[in-house]
Amino acid sequence: MKRLTSKSAVAAVVVASVVMVVAGVAWAAGGSSARSSGPDYAYGSPNPFANATAEVHVVKTGEDSTHVTLHVRGIDAPAGQTFGAHVHQQPCGATGTAAGPHYQHAGTTGTLEEREVWLDITVNASGNAHSEATRPWVLDESTPRSVILHALPTAADGTAGTRLACIDLNGQ
Numbered sequence: 001m002k003r004l005t006s007k008s009a010v011a012a013v014v015v016a017s018v019v020m021v022v023a024g025v026a027w028a029a030g031g032s033s034a035r036s037s038g039p040d041y042a043y044g045s046p047n048p049f050a051n052a053t054a055e056v057h058v059v060k061t062g063e064d065s066t067h068v069t070l071h072v073r074g075i076d077a078p079a080g081q082t083f084g085a086h087v088h089q090q091p092c093g094a095t096g097t098a099a100g101p102h103y104q105h106a107g108t109t110g111t112l113e114e115r116e117v118w119l120d121i122t123v124n125a126s127g128n129a130h131s132e133a134t135r136p137w138v139l140d141e142s143t144p145r146s147v148i149l150h151a152l153p154t155a156a157d158g159t160a161g162t163r164l165a166c167i168d169l170n171g172q
Contacts, residue, residue, distance in 0.1 A: 035057050036058075036170045037055045038165070039166055040166055040167055041094070043095065043096045043164055044164065048076045048077040049149055049164050050076070051076065054070065055071045056169060064138055066117070067132065070119045070130065072128065072129045073127070073128045074127055074128070082120055083122075083151065083153070083164070085150065086119065086150070087117040087147055088102055088103055088145060089102070089143065089145065091169075092146045096164075102116045105135065105137045108137055112156070114135070119131040119132070120153055120160075144168065149167075
């Protein structure tokens with residue numbers, strides 16, 4: 001039997017704690033979660049997302065809220081560049097317009113960002129990016145949705161430029 005050193009014991013405790021926290025978030029009373037990966041489509045060339053991989057994780061908690069995370073790896077863009085990203089009303093398609101406009105939660109008031117799910121990402125030195133958003137409402141599952149990656153950071157009016165890539169939200 002291999003004996004744990006103090007460093008490996010601490011690492012094992014950290015890993016176990018992370019697993020329990022992640023499981024607790026997904027399990028929260030009335031909660032559920034779904035993961036999607038892609039992009040399913042990259043539009044135009046050259047495209048900084050043409051060889052990238054992305055993962056979207058949607059968690060609905062027992063508090064009737066939605067937490068969405070977006071991880072993108074292998075972005076062919078300089079460190080510090082920001083791209084807009086949003087949940088859209090429809091699934092991906094052969095063109096970026098197939099995803100329709102940004103999803104807006106019915107009956108929600110507040111700023112445009114509070115009514116939508118904005119997930120702008122900024123590329124790090126390794127070509128990766130991460131974003132997350134929590135909204136105090138549950139994403140409507142009556143229609144399949146998607147996340148679109150845009151060419152520009154999101155402006156206050158919700159515009160973010162050309163649609164570059166799309167990830168379907170499968171099994172929300």
